[in-house]
């Protein structure tokens with residue numbers, strides 16, 4: 591856990607946190623309700639947050655429901671992740687304009703100053719996902735300058751979970767539900783509603799976080815307050831909707847390349863790519879060149895792509911992964927096995943989005959359990 595002693599911020603003072611961030615020049619991005627889901631967007635007041643909402647999640651199922659209290663963070667995670675702000679789904683890389691000699695003059699397409707975002711409400715699994723993307727974009731020799739410019743400008747406020755979603759399994763992946771010092775953050779908070787009392791325990795994880803805390807009307811948290819917060823996070827940890835034994839999964843998938851289970855899942859998979867779009871760690875892109883009708887202006891764009899599309903592995907003669915079986919196998923094996931070889935960690939943080947937003951409810955925890963069932967060398971998945 592963070593080492594600074596926690597302080598207490600009352601619910602009625604929560605907007606002071608948003609105000610302090612805005613005064614520092616941050617655009618505050620937080621959870622808000624839109625189109626029947628909880629999405630991340632710019633907010634300026636806490637009453638724009640999902641006050642009194644929770645989410646019901648299962649394989650291929652997501653519904654918002656009313657809670658019987660006015661919690662701000664009483665849900666798990668929605669379809670979006672913070673990667674959309676650091677690794678945008680569409681990004682112009684290069685511009686080219688015809689010059690007076692008839693040649694093309696090239697310039698940087700990503701030329702604006704990125705916004706300074708304060709991310710309000712990052713779950714622990716999402717902080718872990720950001721550190722995984724840090725390794726992908728910044729840790730492999732040639733840093734991605736587009737990601738780096740955005741990443742270094744953010745202020746992060748983690749939220750320890752008080753409820754677990756129906757498809758969450760962060761406990762299995764050791765990525766939650768408490769925000770800890772294992773992931774860098776500026777502030778961490780835990781929401782507590784106890785009878786008539788509604789408050790947040792806050793700790794700073796950086797010098798700037800301490801400066802922001804110093805501007806808030808906080809008081810020292812009592813032992814009872816700390817115990818109440820810890821009890822809520824423990825309850826979330828004990829009520830994960832899913833579980834998956836991560837022990838040996840790297841070897842399990844590597845050694846079962848020809849397992850008949852891949853055919854089984856291919857019969858259900860629509861290769862729609864939803865699982866990769868919602869995943870907070872998936873990072874694959876494609877590049878497209880476009881011109882205007884005169885041919886005097888051209889642009890190169892980077893867009894999110896997916897290992898589930900036919901074009902993703904296109905080469906002369908066709909795509910390298912023609913079948914749904916080969917594409918699902920590539921995705922799952924990369925997430926849970928070869929990601930370790932490439933980036934020294936799992937590519938999965940157990941957020942459950944790929945289960946919830948799969949239109950046919952394909953569930954990677956079930957798929958891994960099915961491989962284990964047929965492999966006596968590997969321990970069975972634990973019960974959720």
Ligand code: SF4
Pocket residue numbers: 865868869870871872925937938939940941942943944945
């Ligand atoms: S693979 Fe699924 S559960 Fe794992 S991080 Fe991605 S979306 Fe979340």
Ligand code: SF4
Pocket residue numbers: 858859860861862863864865866898944947948949950951952
């Ligand atoms: S596993 Fe589900 S979400 Fe992913 S591509 Fe297949 S059908 Fe779509």
